[in-house]
Amino acid sequence: MTNDNMLTKKPILSPDRCFSPEPVQRRLAHQFFDSISALPLVCPHGHVDPALLANPAARFGSPTELFIIPDHYILRMLYSRGLSLQALGIATHDGLPAETDHRKIWQLFAEHFYLFQGTPSGLWLKDELTNVFGVDEPLNSRNAGRIYDYLEGLLALSEFSPRALFKRFNIEVLCTTDAASDNLENQRSLHEEGFTQIRPTFRPDAVVNLDAPGWRENLTKLESSVGREISTYATFIQALEERRAIFKKMGATATDQGAATPYTTRLSEHEAEAIFARALNGKLNPGDVEQFNGHIFMEMARMSVEDGLVMQMHCGVMRNHNSALFERFGSDKGGDIPLKIEWTQNLHPLLSAYGNDGRFRLIIFGMDESTYSREMAPLAGHYPTVLLGPPWWFHDSVNGMERYFNQVMETAGIYNTAGFNDDTRAFVSIPARHNVWRRVACNWLAGLVTRGLVDEEEGYDMTRALAYDLAKSAYKLD
Template sequence: MLHPHRYFDPDPATRKIALDLYTRVETLPLVCPHGHVDPKLLATNEPFPDPSTLLIVPDHYVTRMLYSQGIRLEQLGIPSLDGTPVETAPRRIWQLFADHFHLYRGTPTGAWLKHEFEGVFGITETLGSANAMAVYDQIEACLRRPEFLPRAMYERFNIAVLCTTDAAGDSLEWHKAMRDEGWGNVKPTFRPDIAVTLSHPSWKAEIDRIGALTGESMTTYASFIKGLEARRAFFKQMGATATDHAVVVPYTERIDDAAAEALYAKALAGTATMADSTQFGAHMLMELARMSVEDGLVMQLHPGSFRNHNTRVFERFGADRGCDIPLATEYTRNLHALLNAYGNEPGFTLVLFTLDETAYSRELAPLAGHYPAVVLGPPWWFHDSIEGMLRFRHMATETAGFYNTAGFNDDTRAFPSIPARHDVARRVDATFLAQLVTRHVIDEADAHAVIVDLSQSLVKKVYRL
């Protein structure tokens, strides 16, 4: 299924240069600074249960396409929150997936799945209705073998470092287990979204967890700040090099401690409004940036997603089911307060992501091309694709250059897709650089230096790995 020249420019001269560039980085170790792999997977190293549970059920890139075509999530084995009966037979789930595999033609999900099938499991024919059970049997047989245990796959994928995403109140027990054992290079990432969102339904439970872990009362704004700082220190002790923050709007505003205390008290009393939550969140982005200046943790900002847009799906199945939708996002005014306070600090790094491609050339590249602290994260989510990556390079490079960008991260929940995603990124970057060479914008020596930086050096530098 996998053509050796896939994703390269069809022009023969450009393709030859792209292939040379890709060959230079094809086998470099994978640096994975941001993603959503469950650390328990690698800590326990238990066999994957079956092909459907591995490749379909946890991957919202896979399930959202099927849902868009009228297939109910219940049919795909997605666990329900409201008691809705769901399919539990892995083979029936797989057959349904195979019957509709044609839906992924031309999509990044299709590219990743084909790479997984052939590169990981040795399947060289296209999945369809007729061969569904034969392919299932082949993957199932693989999963029984020791070389397909999670840790063996981690090593076979040549992963140099893997960073997870963990709530501020997470005990990090699985990270600690791996560190105590001395296995792997798996690092946590501090994500305090629930703790700093006064309107979140789990806000009180989350700050109580933080209080229990830190010994802080969490009854005042001052103790809340101390609790967050203590958790950051623990994450850093456990190997963390970064934080992560998901907001709808990247609005930043500094308020004084008395005003912050008043908002915090309203939240404890259950009387905080959405406006209160918005103002507190804007202030907390300032505080979290201040903390990053002081403790050196890289700050990632992922704005612009209307989370859980499909209320029915959210109520039945919870979050992260493929129904988050992008929003237009403004950065220049929203980040003005934060960047004026901390954007010139030599110890601060702010990695900015977007779901709004129109912001690349209009705002993000100019911000990264000026503020020493600002770095552009790679194309994220809906734009983590062949054409999305090319658009990013075309829109951002002339203003930000290559060296104000953060390389690549796979942002995956589907563990076997990690090498596929990195392979796509390396092929696309090789294509973009080859186009610059054939247009005589850069020479081949420059291109060979840049491809290594984009594949490995930049991400290690930006994330302090």
């Protein structure tokens, strides 16, 4: 690296990454990838903070603030090998001191960078450092200071502002994930400037999950957003409907809801009202949370039929499994662990009510891979309203994508899937995540061609669909 920020060494990423060593398949994979590599990125579901883009003067901060502190993938790996979150700059709720020297945190990260070898995080990080910032050597303890200085210099430049990188990344549309009570001021200001390709997504979890941390405070925020008290279940549902309408006016095409399981059930108005009253009084009964969640899934489906918003369900994770860590540091610190779940019976009430209604669209995501071929693919391969979301979270990886393709495509076909979404809050990782998906998809399709299962022309069509078309169609972004 030179002082003028111009790097000359050969990039460290293999051009054959994610591709088969078998020469015919590899050649086809390269051809397929070349045919779609310049397509814009469609990002229909993610967690990028819209404030990053709403403020023209916004910057990412230090390299440590960009790569380490907000990334729960990074934190969980380092924590698993004995590093404290405080040493990584994460403050505790009880006020104990955390490291504030970002250069020192970066050095610690670099000394343990080897931990990410062979992981999706390692692949993304190498891609980001190489292709976004031009770093030409593997990060380690010896060069950590030089690379930190180099990155710090780039991050101060306007060419590396969030807005500049948004354009450079060739992002056609980016959907954020926003609380039901969010005023959407960031999206509104962006739209006034012409950035209408940044759209909100309605995420009601903080108020519909009755055991969510700070549920009563979250409900107060929802009351503020609708301008009135929410004292009954009926007024609660009306508030959600009103907020969905506001989101839709701001360009939203989808909702998103997360729960431990995809359990659905229809409660009577009296039953729902009674549970909501108990929640307001802080006296929930055992089973109330699951029953209410199951009922709200049904209500969200009904609302989607009426307003046309695509419904997403993310299920199969126990949040904050490490209770002690959650109590000290809060959520999104890497302590979430997958659960075994069931889809067929749990979704039966919802799909019996809405699964054949052409106005409804449901995209399902699950962490239990054992359900891919047994339940998820058959559901999507039958119901005209159901699509499969891409491999999620721990399975957003080369091996996870290959398992997904091999387990779901024979039954569901690619056109009953929703393409790819990056599902990230790490903005600069977006191109890397899409790049991995596109490469793995091209390699998988090249394998089908070499085995005579599809012809080469079909392979090109399927490549484009998986890289671009399916996501636009699934989320009604055409």
